[in-house]
Amino acid sequence: MVKQGPRPLVICGPSGSGKSTLLKKLFKEFPDTFGFSVSHTTRKPRPGEENGIHYHFVSVEEMQAAIEKGEFIETAVFSGNMYGTSKKAVENVQHNGKVCVLDIEIEGVKQIRNSERLNPLLVFVNPPSIEELERRLRGRQTETEESLQKRLNTARIEIDYGTTPGNFDVVVQNNTLTQAYDDLRDFIVRELETQQNQDVFCVTSLVSNYKSFEV
Numbered sequence: 001m002v003k004q005g006p007r008p009l010v011i012c013g014p015s016g017s018g019k020s021t022l023l024k025k026l027f028k029e030f031p032d033t034f035g036f037s038v039s040h041t042t043r044k045p046r047p048g049e050e051n052g053i054h055y056h057f058v059s060v061e062e063m064q065a066a067i068e069k070g071e072f073i074e075t076a077v078f079s080g081n082m083y084g085t086s087k088k089a090v091e092n093v094q095h096n097g098k099v100c101v102l103d104i105e106i107e108g109v110k111q112i113r114n115s116e117r118l119n120p121l122l123v124f125v126n127p128p129s130i131e132e133l134e135r136r137l138r139g140r141q142t143e144t145e146e147s148l149q150k151r152l153n154t155a156r157i158e159i160d161y162g163t164t165p166g167n168f169d170v171v172v173q174n175n176t177l178t179q180a181y182d183d184l185r186d187f188i189v190r191e192l193e194t195q196q197n198q199d200v201f202c203v204t205s206l207v208s209n210y211k212s213f214e215v
């Protein structure tokens with residue numbers, strides 16, 4: 001594991017809160033700066049999801065074997081499926097000098113939040129309300145009724161934890177996408193500039209890119 005370099009960015013939030021949508025915009029705006037930590041999961045791929053890009057889709061047996069071999073930094077069960085971040089997923093991004101972005105749920109966050117080695121920045125994406133979260137999740141058309149209900153039940157606990165002061169470095173309120181993305185980008189750019197000023201690493205690509213957006 002690489003110890004020095006930019007702090008990994010952890011994005012957490014209830015299913016349907018907008019994590020993937022916000023990250024897609026971030027990767028599009030800064031293609032050279034960020035790299036996605038590709039998690040393992042036992043859930044089935046959705047239409048359009050590619051193995052090795054969105055997730056490493058594995059069987060329960062494969063996941064358990066990998067856990068026993070100590071391949072994961074953290075693992076969790078979410079809505080009946082297993083998820084985990086492998087050491088390799090993070091290393092792959094860090095070895096390329098990029099800021100590693102992890103999209104994980106709160107049990108995983110709890111496992112890594114105090115890791116000195118990772119030293120992650122924690123972002124919580126908060127939906128406007130449970131009712132709006134449900135509308136957005138239904139609108140996405142990826143879930144069965146059962147999986148939707150499981151996600152909404154978990155969402156209440158996640159929102160409680162996520163909005164408790166001190167649990168995250170920032171809470172991004174996802175009311176409108178434009179405002180939420182601006183808030184996320186501002187937080188990240190400020191953080192990376194701080195790290196750069198402390199000579200932790202160089203984020204030329206991010207800063208020059210960002211400045212060109214300001215003019």
Ligand SMILES: Nc1nc2c(ncn2[C@@H]2O[C@H](COP(=O)(O)OP(=O)(O)O)[C@@H](O)[C@H]2O)c(=O)[nH]1
Binds near residue numbers: 013043078085
């Ligand atoms: N702990 C942990 N959670 C993960 C990991 N990968 C994804 N998740 C989380 O698992 C939850 C479900 O993800 P997914 O099945 O893609 O559904 P979605 O969030 O509704 O798009 C989300 O909260 C993700 O952030 C992982 O490697 N570890």
Ligand SMILES: Nc1ncnc2c1ncn2[C@@H]1O[C@H](COP(=O)(O)OP(=O)(O)O)[C@@H](O)[C@H]1O
Binds near residue numbers: 014019139
């Ligand atoms: N600010 C927003 N306003 C309206 N719809 C949104 C907003 N943000 C995200 N969505 C929609 O809500 C759904 C869930 O977002 P998604 O990014 O898939 O959430 P997550 O990755 O957190 O599960 C998607 O259909 C997305 O297009």
